[in-house]
Amino acid sequence: MLKKIKFLSILITSLIFLLSCSNEPTEVTKIKFMAGYKPQANLPFVAAYVAKEKGYFLEEGLDVEILHSTGSHLKLLLAGEVDITTAAAASVIKRRSNPGVPISSIMLFGQKGQQAFISLKDSNVKTISDWEGSIFGYKISLPPEYLAMLNTNNLDRTKIQEVKVGFDPRILTEGKVDILSVFKSNEPNLIKKLGYDLNIWDPGEYGVPSLGLTYITLDDTITKRSDILERFNIAILKSIDFILNNRDEAIEIVMLYAPKSDKEHQIFMLDKEIEQSTSPAVELNGFGWSEKEKWQSLHDFLLEYRSIDKAIDINLVYTNQFLGKSIESDKKTILDRIGLGKN
Template identity: 35%
Template sequence: MSQMSVSIRTRLLLSLALIAGLAAAISVACSGDDSGDVLTMTYMAGFKEQANLPFVAVYVAEDQGFFADENLEVEIQHAGFTGAHKGLVLSGEVDITTLPASEMLQIRANTGAPYVAVMLFGQRGDFGYAVLDSSGIESPADFAGRDVGFKGIVQAEFHAMLSAHGLTTENMNMIDVGFNPVVLVEQQVEVYPVFLSNEPDTLSRNLNQEITVFEAADYGVPTLGVVYLVSEEFLEDETNREKLTRFLRATVRAFEFSVDDPAAAIESTAKFLPEDPPPDLVHERFILDVEIENALSDLTRANGVGWFTQQQFRALTDVLLEYEALDGDIDLEAALDRSFLEDIHQ
């Protein structure tokens, strides 16, 4: 072999080695965690499989490889209609779960459950109050004298919205209606409480109704949506804190991905939905679009997605106290931990 061919071969091998080294460096730089230690975590969504943003963030993080980038393996579970997630996160069988902020505050204040919120999705609440356009109801002031539905309990936020119009529930006929919006179509009630990201689409698109939805937040009432929460005991362990850091870093990334490309987020979500019956992806997209809109605000644009302040929770707590949804005040310093988001968004 000639000296020239040996020289060319040597330069080629050096070039290949350099390329391999650069590729490895780029791979490490793109990964959220380069420690090499794979950690495991259990997440339980607070309902069945569907395109609620706190669920989508997990589906996307798993499907797009964001958890893998963090060297994190996440077991994804769903509570369905059982409510089991509320206790399993306290027993340690589940590491992180979801709850509406108002429910988290009520359970913590009324039972002492050591829940800690670490990320907020809805910058406004998830509930609204639907009326048929043919009803003649043009504002909550027109609820007086009407048949008004509620689901199990009358929310403090609803009381506050009525108060803003000089009303109380004594001015209307309150009816426990459960979870079937057909009762509004059949005019068993004239006002029906809805989950904003779900039932308005069912009423308008599936049941062909023209409706208006009123939200307490539009009348100056402090409301908040769903949080990711863990327990105080979980946060006492340094390995758990590292798990949570990786989890939130991946789901923040997935949250941003979903905002930038909701169609792709639905494609990822579809892989986690039951196949029988086939999912209504138009409805799933409606859910996601509503929840993305409600998750973005001047606050999140200034600080990053998932952001929250103690002042937001203080305002909601005051409403819950005023309408006796809480047995007593709550230590918000203990109930909220924004430090993980602060590190992620710095």
């Protein structure tokens, strides 16, 4: 994993060298970025924090106001009150399947999905076969990954009690549920810090398609304000390079935004999300790259398990075009190789 991260850092460093040859912006444009949750070390959040604090946004002529959502970030994006926000890839597909929600991903951070399922190590639920006869707790809606794992392991759903539990992971340690739906970079560490060992099931290990967090914006912004998105992504890529090479300082920047949070937990979250941001395609093309095949697999999976009602054109869901479009045209071959060319 360290070799992969080092290789990724080299690619981004090459990117930054090429960016230094482009013309510097002469005007500063104000935009609003809204992180999709409270201040914490999710990689898309940290990238924005670092870009702000290290001056990368200003280097690209952007004055970025960073906001945090209480659950209304998509609504605010659609209303034009924020320019860029975050969302899980599955959520982008779900929203896009509604013709009234014209959003697209412009940078994919999570090359692997966030979803996992856990039980306490000393409980009676030790293997996936033990799920039958248990109580399953989920946050808001049943994860399709859960349904897929039941299907692939020939489990009888009628023998599992499904309970909506919200976001407090102590519901597991208090014995109110036997299995809990969690995010890999969050609840497992929180529960371990309470002194409990865990069994963890990763849907990806069972062949379930998944992708993680992305930056999203409106189709109208892509069409009419592409220069701003390009500059935003360039600043973020500089920020990612800094994070990969200066994790401790990056964490200190996180703590400026989340001063009351547990620092050790923020380190865990950031490390886990960096790990999930790499893939062979990223190593080949550059950070944030989207593969059509992975988006299509996720789409087909959501359709199969009725998370979306109808098929959509997956090309509308994401774009790679803002990963370096402003570079001089005579460098195009190099840019394409490291993932900066227009898709």
